[in-house]
Amino acid sequence: MAKHLTTREADYSKWYNELVVKADLAQNSGVRGSMVIKPYGFAIWERIQADLDRRFKETGHMNAYFPLFIPKSYFSKEASHVDGFAKECAVVTHYRLMDDPNGGGVVVDPSAKLEEELIVRPTSETIIWDTYKDWIQSYRDLPILVNQWANVVRWEMRTRLFLRTAEFLWQEGHTAHATKQEAIAEAETMLDVYTDFVQDVMAIPVLRGLKTEGERFAGALETYCIEALMQDGKALQAGTSHFLGQNFAKAFEVKFQNKEGKQEYVWATSWGVSTRLMGALIMTHSDDNGLVLPPKLAPYQVVIVPIYKGQEQLDAISEVAEDLMGQLRAKGITVKYDNRDTHKPGWKFNQYELQGIPLRIAIGPKDLEKGSVELARRDTLTKQFVDQKEVSTKVPELLDEIQHTLFQKALDFREAHSQEANSWEEFETLMKGNPGFVYAHWDGTTETENKIKELTKATIRCIPLDAKEEDGVCVLTGKPSKQRVVFAKAY
């Protein structure tokens, strides 16, 4: 009968996998490394999408769609880009199947070999810049501010639901600008958009920073990122925004004529977040009873469960429930009334806790007598009796409070798991576990960064944007350093 989740303490990674499956978010499919996102999980993703999409449009972007397939030759045009992705590409080589001459089934028709192989996009810079070439002649054609919602494929060796799947859903923004300053400003603006969204809507605090040269996106001059800390003390990259310089413009010969009549290469950015955010959401807020959702992302913010004997009692309860639902919906709150007779109340309580519904209202015979309801909070697992008349004011207040509490709790956790390391001994000792964010001095070289990774498995998550200048010495080499960078073990 024990349907309980593995606890986080017993096995964090097992807890995560069980939660994703039992809360009906996603499941593994018959396709290696590729998941099925189930309706409940997709409903959460849709809310993420809707909010981000609004923010993209408010910052002047429009959506477009580019092909899934990219000719192989496009890839080799930007050298560091191809280096970064070559080892994880799915390649289409044929376009036809035929009956297997040796028996049942079908085989690839060897005569249907493609002249040029097609790459299933791992990211779309190349096909997009090949297209932008046709769109841009003059400074009057700039800027181009485009986003696309799409699926991409990266042939990862080891996959995990939402965190790393061979195929994943994301959005990728690709912009073109006349000046370097404008492109950098765009990359920074989008980092702000991501920061606001992840903190305000997902209730996940993030560090903002720059990636080191070694961790930078393949083909970028600068990668801005937001980094979140998970409950097990490991870091998760939640979003990136890249200043691409003129690399792609040069690779695809995208020039424009400026006001002085001279030909110039276009400046570029790209930025993206993926279904990986679902993983961040789960690993930031959830507990041993299941998913905990911030109200702003919950497919249903409130669920009403009737407790009754017989049709007559159900009818009386339904009347109250319908009335409350009307009042809540009028305030823009999403409510579900679960009057199914096929499951018992206790079963429903557990199910909705597992699925992270922020507030649960139970109405039973006692409540009919007293004119009350039982209101239960998912985040604190506390219950209170509330007068039916007060529900429509109490619920919005509580939803706000839950949203705020979740963020604050995650922020407190991050602060409690952020520390400085001032010597190699200290650093090494910390990194024997998953200590969270460790602020330490670094000499600025990729060589040292790699050495530290080799020795401790810790990577530089970012060079914080708001870091104060501080003289110090590299934790490994003892060479001088002007500011601390953030180390952690990462997903």
Place this chain on the structure above:
RNA sequence: CGGGAAGUGGCGCAGGUGGUAGCGCAUCUGGUUUGGGACCAGAGGGUCGCAGGUUCGAGUCCUGUCUUCCCGACCA
């Protein structure tokens, strides 16, 4: 790609030395229940991943193959 494990009803598993498949959960029916994952009684459902081979006979032995999961190097 290197190391390990596993494929048997929807899910989780059991099936010494070969003899024609079983358990728990889930499902369905009837009844009693309903304030934290109900109970009783009955029922349905599997060519044992796939392809060969050995054998009178293969879930079991042999060969090949595919897939999935876990651990490492890579990554949003």
